[in-house]
Amino acid sequence: MSLKQMIELNGVQTIMTDFSTKGYLDMELLRFTTAGSVDDGKSTLIGRLLYDSKSIFEDQLEAIKRASIRRGNEHVDLALLTDGLRAEREQGITIDVAYRYFATPKRKFIIADTPGHIQYTRNMVTGASTANAAIILIDARHGVTEQTCRHSYIASLLQIPHIIVCINKMDLVDFKQEMFDTIMAGYAEFRKKLDLRDISIVPISALLGDNVVEPSSNMPWYKGGTLMNILENIEIGNDHNMLDARFPIQYVIRPLSDEFHDYRGYAGRVAGGIFKPGDDVVALPSMLRSKIKSIDAYNTTLPETFAPQSVTLTLDDDIDVSRGDMLVKPDNLPQVSQEFDVMMCWMSEKPLQLNSKYALKHTTRDVRCMIKEVKYKVNVNNMEHLEDFNVGLNDISCVTIRTTKPVFIDSYKANRRTGAIIVIDEATNNTVGVGMVL
């Protein structure tokens, strides 16, 4: 986007960000991820979303304007907004995940902005792990490419509930409906190979703003919502598992004060399902049973609690449970297992070592583990399974893990919180692998 265009935009304020003191109690939070490379217009798109929602401030614009001029750039380089590290600005690339924030009167948005090249697969996986939605950019001139495949596969692997495919640069194909229809048909065919739930497809020009925030007058044939419209309206209430009650105990609260002498509360964040006072619960791994006495949230009690609330539970009986244990319902147990398969993304330059010991974190539980077997590796550009068992940085593979103590897992597809693990190198303490339980 050129500076002139931005100034023109400034005069035509497309969204009135009215954060009047009444509206904020109804606002929802949507986290979405974008992946993209230098030329596919990702920075322009983010810049436009931020700019049109008044989330770029004058001093930020001034600062990147000065920096752009100093670098001899012809246009104001909006990537300088998101590329926060010196090395990124110097090299003109996004290295790490950057988090950006903007809001409309309806929703607050968190963008996990990630680089798109294959050597940054781990960063894309990181950005995708917390996202409700993913924006996948397709260049209208090129259609579905390896990069589209890679980004879609990662969205599917990380089970991002909502996918928004933006066919960008429509201005460069004369806003032709045939181009859009062809790409849409191509994507419809391709998505059959993936496990994607909710997909919207929108033709846009990030550079000119068509269908980003304002409906495009250049594409009257498109009857769907603008990108902003989709972001503001996709239903996110069902993104958490509301069926399988899971409460990993995070911290035991014992005030030891005169007033609360016998208080013993189990603090944690609900990882799935719904809990109510009076519910029968069973503690894992001990299998001891009790009932929920109260659900405490600061100085109030709640009639029920659900994911992802942070609350404190009290129980009818004084049973021995502590951090790393999990409260569940007796008629709905997770898999209690010491050996299971995961899809693993390797995050470290040091390759995966079979049969050596790693630390493993699952919800609030710490155990040790070995990786027993690499079953196959995935070519993320075409999703083919490879008979290659050497797993290095950015590789995605299917592996069998054996743990020293049982963990209480669900499939990642059923629950993104209780189906996720991280693997840590005990020598360096670095997080070296992340896994999604099959």
Added chain:
Amino acid sequence: MKSKYNLTHLEELEYESIYVIREVAAQFERPVLLFSGGKDSIVMTHLAVKAFYPAKLPFPLLHIDTGHNFEETIVYRDELVNKIGAVLYVGSVQESINKGRVVEETGVNASRNILQTTTLLDTIEKYKFDAAMGGGRRDEEKARAKERFFSHRDEFGQWDPKNQRPELWNIFNGRKNPGEHFRVFPISNWTEMDVWQYIMKENIDLPNLYFTHQREVFYRDGQWLAKAPFMKLKPSESYEMKTVRCRTIGDISCTGLTLSTANSIEDIIDEIAATRITERGGRADDQRSEAAMEDRKKEGYF
């Protein structure tokens, strides 16, 4: 259609932050909460109180005192500590200067902002704190946008932004070697607007500095700065009485004041919604260079 299981953005943020704060208490032996007297650390303290209620905070507060504070900040700090029954540690920049650990900057733009880093790291080492929670937010500054919730610091207290640990889902890896520590940012995902909306929703008390008041100020490099005994005027500058408020609170030497008549949280929210300058736009410490924050953070700044 919204069901009763849809949360608002402030609820989501609160639950996330409480989770992070509890994770700190669970994973570390000697955590501490960095308290500056600014709104972000006030909100963080409020969240911490909620996280452990009815128990008291399982960690102390730490204030790095530049000696150049607004008096109201110190009064507020002491009242809050008293009210919630917390333990307070103070790391003194003046003491670091007296001991010769740091040398005071000179000249009209002298600030103790950078000196705080040494005092902070010395205090962390002295009390063997292994995790220091800060009120930094990713929306504040571009280097902070790259920060993890759990941010590893080596034995020199330094941050290596290019070599950060991956952080996925809500699984936080706080493992470390002896002598290393973590900085943890529980309100990473909050924006300035979220903080103010939450302050309103929770009816949180703030230092009066955030609301409109009369103060002697002078104008320098595009911002109003407060009169104080240690602030030196250039020949061209002079004091004027203005109606102002603080948008952020740091030490006096680098806190730009906003001309404002905002007298309530509602007024402040309206004012922020209309403003076109970021809150750190008023912070002289950030304007020193394009990578001022990144450089300071690498050394161990907040």
